[in-house]
Amino acid sequence: MFVSRLIEHLFWRQIGRQSGKLAPRLLFQITNVLVYFAMGLCMAALLFKVPLTGAIATSSVIGLVIGFAVKSLIPDTFSGIALNLDQGFSISDFIQVINRPGTIRISGRVTNINWRSTYLETPEGSVMVIPNTVVSESIVLNLSKPDTSGEFEQIVTLDFQIPTDRALRVLGAAVAAAARETDAIWDTKARISEIGTLGVVYKIKYMLDPARMGPGKAKHLILGHVARQLELTGITPASSTLVSTDIWDCNHELGNAAHALRLLKHVSLFAKLPEHYLALLAQRIPTRELRTGDPLITAGDPGESMFVLGEGLVAVRIDTPNGELDVATLTPGNFFGEMSLLTGEPRSASVVALADALAFEIDKSAILPLLEGNPQAAELMSSAAAARRLASDAASKAKRPDELEEAHKSMSAKILGAMSNFFGKSKYAEPKGPRAVNKVVNG
Numbered sequence: 101m102f103v104s105r106l107i108e109h110l111f112w113r114q115i116g117r118q119s120g121k122l123a124p125r126l127l128f129q130i131t132n133v134l135v136y137f138a139m140g141l142c143m144a145a146l147l148f149k150v151p152l153t154g155a156i157a158t159s160s161v162i163g164l165v166i167g168f169a170v171k172s173l174i175p176d177t178f179s180g181i182a183l184n185l186d187q188g189f190s191i192s193d194f195i196q197v198i199n200r201p202g203t204i205r206i207s208g209r210v211t212n213i214n215w216r217s218t219y220l221e222t223p224e225g226s227v228m229v230i231p232n233t234v235v236s237e238s239i240v241l242n243l244s245k246p247d248t249s250g251e252f253e254q255i256v257t258l259d260f261q262i263p264t265d266r267a268l269r270v271l272g273a274a275v276a277a278a279a280r281e282t283d284a285i286w287d288t289k290a291r292i293s294e295i296g297t298l299g300v301v302y303k304i305k306y307m308l309d310p311a312r313m314g315p316g317k318a319k320h321l322i323l324g325h326v327a328r329q330l331e332l333t334g335i336t337p338a339s340s341t342l343v344s345t346d347i348w349d350c351n352h353e354l355g356n357a358a359h360a361l362r363l364l365k366h367v368s369l370f371a372k373l374p375e376h377y378l379a380l381l382a383q384r385i386p387t388r389e390l391r392t393g394d395p396l397i398t399a400g401d402p403g404e405s406m407f408v409l410g411e412g413l414v415a416v417r418i419d420t421p422n423g424e425l426d427v428a429t430l431t432p433g434n435f436f437g438e439m440s441l442l443t444g445e446p447r448s449a450s451v452v453a454l455a456d457a458l459a460f461e462i463d464k465s466a467i468l469p470l471l472e473g474n475p476q477a478a479e480l481m482s483s484a485a486a487a488r489r490l491a492s493d494a495a496s497k498a499k500r501p502d503e504l505e506e507a508h509k510s511m512s513a514k515i516l517g518a519m520s521n522f523f524g525k526s527k528y529a530e531p532k533g534p535r536a537v538n539k540v541v542n543g
């Protein structure tokens with residue numbers, strides 16, 4: 101024990117100190133086994149007078165038998181030593197083991213490397229035990245080096261007939277929307293990767309910190325946004341069976357009444373209204389195209405129209421004593437600008453494009469017939485506006501849930517009252533009786 105401690109402190113720890121890293125535990129263990137074995141031989145020779153040459157010869161035979169019995173463990177052990185010495189990855193690094201390139205990829209955080217296996221904690225939260233020989237024969241991608249984050253990408257193939265500008269806008273906004281939901285994803289972009297046989301291959305790229313979100317979870321989040329945006333825009337991924345007229349329709353209708361109608365049906369505010377009202381509205385709403393960073397609404401300006409986001413991503417930004425604050429991120433199918441339209445008050449917040457965007461503009465004369473014919477839509481709208489105003493207020497000062505509900509009711513009634521003045525219609529006067537609190541809030 102003394103000798104093995106001596107070797108540990110004078111040799112391994114010394115090497116560790118010089119290289120600035122702790123020597124792998126596996127090496128201590130192997131030295132210990134060798135030292136104990138040598139001491140065993142010495143004791144046998146000195147105490148029991150066993151001839152050393154005979155003992156070594158016998159132990160070689162025993163070693164041979166044991167070696168034969170555990171022959172599959174030997175390469176694992178040596179691979180374990182090599183992996184430990186190699187320092188290509190170490191405990192708590194996030195790695196991807198690519199066995200037979202392109203076919204099997206195993207990702208996870210390294211939790212242990214012992215004499216037989218490497219233990220990975222997978223993004224799904226289970227433990228994967230990989231024999232060291234498999235790891236040392238594979239390509240290992242260490243996502244934690246040189247720094248802890250890595251660039252990831254996701255491929256999406258869309259038909260040739262989808263204009264590339266439009267595809268990039270939709271995909272770029274989808275990945276940007278995912279990045280707004282977590283700090284683990286940043287620096288997002290969408291690019292054309294190649295022209296495939298089925299269509300144009302797009303690459304969604306993003307930086308990810310796997311320590312904060314596993315690559316599988318990030319992919320799930322991003323593809324969820326992509327699927328939602330594709331559904332709303334009517335774009336379908338390229339497929340050999342896709343009928344080309346579908347694509348033609350979806351491109352041809354970009355920004356026109358059919359496009360607007362499809363979108364309006366997805367807007368929570370309008371979803372329950374009879375289709376003929378929506379079809380009428382859809383014919384009267386022009387589009388506004390925005391580049392990343394463009395403001396669509398500026399706080400304090402007068403406003404006579406509201407918007408429905410068709411493609412892209414926008415942020416609702418307010419001024420607080422501590423500077424600007426994004427109170428909401430709105431994705432396609434969300435509406436905004438309704439407060440000024442309804443009440444005639446100046447814009448309560450700024451709305452800025454976070455990615456290239458396309459919005460439909462609904463002015464007072466277009467929405468009026470719809471609200472006149474559907475008082476419940478007016479109520480829904482005032483309730484949503486009230487909820488948003490309170491959410492913005494709450495962003496600066498917190499309130500209890502019961503206070504919030506009370507404040508929501510009175511704010512909703514106030515907005516409805518303001519609407520009656522603005523539209524000059526008595527039917528928007530304060531509602532009678534209890535009303536369900538609407539849950540239509542920001543994106």
Ligand code: CMP
Binds near residue numbers: 403416428451492541
């Ligand atoms: P308006 O005041 O006309 O212009 C700014 C718009 O931002 C506002 O209408 C709302 O549609 C929207 N808005 C303001 N606050 C919020 C919020 N907290 N959540 C979502 N949207 C908001």
